[in-house]
Amino acid sequence: QQKVQQSPExxxxxxxxxxxxxxxxxxxxxxxxxxxxxxxGKGLEVLVSIFSDGEKEEGRFTAHLNRASLHVSLHIRxxxxxxxxxxxxAMSRPNxxxxxxxxxxxxxVEP
Amino acid sequence: xxxxxxxPRNKVAVTGGKVTLSCNQTNNHNxxxxxxxxxGHGLRLIHYSYGxxxxxxxxxxxxxxxxxxxxxxxxxxxELATPSQTSVYFCASGEDWGLQDTQYFGPGTRLLVL
Numbered sequence: 001q002q003k004v005q006q007s008p009e010x011x012x013x014x015x016x017x018x019x020x021x022x023x024x025x026x027x028x029x030x031x032x033x034x035x036x037x038x039x040x041g042k043g044l045e046v047l048v049s050i051f052s053d054g055e056k057e058e059g060r061f062t063a064h065l066n067r068a069s070l071h072v073s074l075h076i077r078x079x080x081x082x083x084x085x086x087x088x089x090a091m092s093r094p095n096x097x098x099x100x101x102x103x104x105x106x107x108x109v110e111p
Numbered sequence: 112x113x114x115x116x117x118x119p120r121n122k123v124a125v126t127g128g129k130v131t132l133s134c135n136q137t138n139n140h141n142x143x144x145x146x147x148x149x150x151g152h153g154l155r156l157i158h159y160s161y162g163x164x165x166x167x168x169x170x171x172x173x174x175x176x177x178x179x180x181x182x183x184x185x186x187x188x189x190e191l192a193t194p195s196q197t198s199v200y201f202c203a204s205g206e207d208w209g210l211q212d213t214q215y216f217g218p219g220t221r222l223l224v225l
Contacts, residue, residue, distance in 0.1 A: 004153070034213070043115075043201065044154075044216040088153060098144075098169065099214060101153035 006102035019076040023089035115217035130189040134202030143185040
């Protein structure tokens with residue numbers, strides 16, 4: 001079974017400073033990676049999907065994927081207090097549309 | 112964007128009782144999923160479905176049944192609820208498998224089993 005580890009467990013940044021979140025995975029055959037955001041008491045909102053090594057930008061959110069090092073990251077440019085939430089990475093293997101999730105990073109953005 | 116709704120949003124049940132969680136999606140997606148979310152575990156897949164009439168076991172299916180009577184509806188059934196099933200349950204839907212497939216999540220159901 002795919003193992004997905006997220007770090008840090010929690011992160012506090014000041015408004016406007018870059019926030020960086022990390023995710024490592026155990027299965028190098030994964031080819032489908034996503035970052036979700038979950039505000040307190042709410043469902044999951046997809047932020048960025050990335051399928052090949054390199055960088056993918058969606059607005060203020062940029063994902064970096066390096067399959068050789070089993071690592072995917074999320075960088076949030078100019079975070080706002082409204083970005084305070086739990087961020088979850090998820091991945092799946094080829095031809096198997098089941099997602100494996102990390103346990104999340106709780107991000108707090110202070111004004 | 113996909114619209115996925117869940118009912119009830121909150122539920123208190125007694126040990127040994129039967130609980131049914133319902134999910135409805137309105138975007139004609141073939142695939143639907145049930146996850147539970149617990150502190151320290153992220154989301155874990157319980158059951159999923161590729162279409163009406165089909166159900167498949169996920170990673171933690173024990174103690175749960177699923178039913179997909181139609182394209183739009185996918186239910187999760189706890190025949191004999193236990194306190195260990197206290198959790199937040201999320202339903203999701205997605206289109207056929209492909210690199211661009213994205214799962215869209217409902218708002219969740221908080222279940223407390225006493």
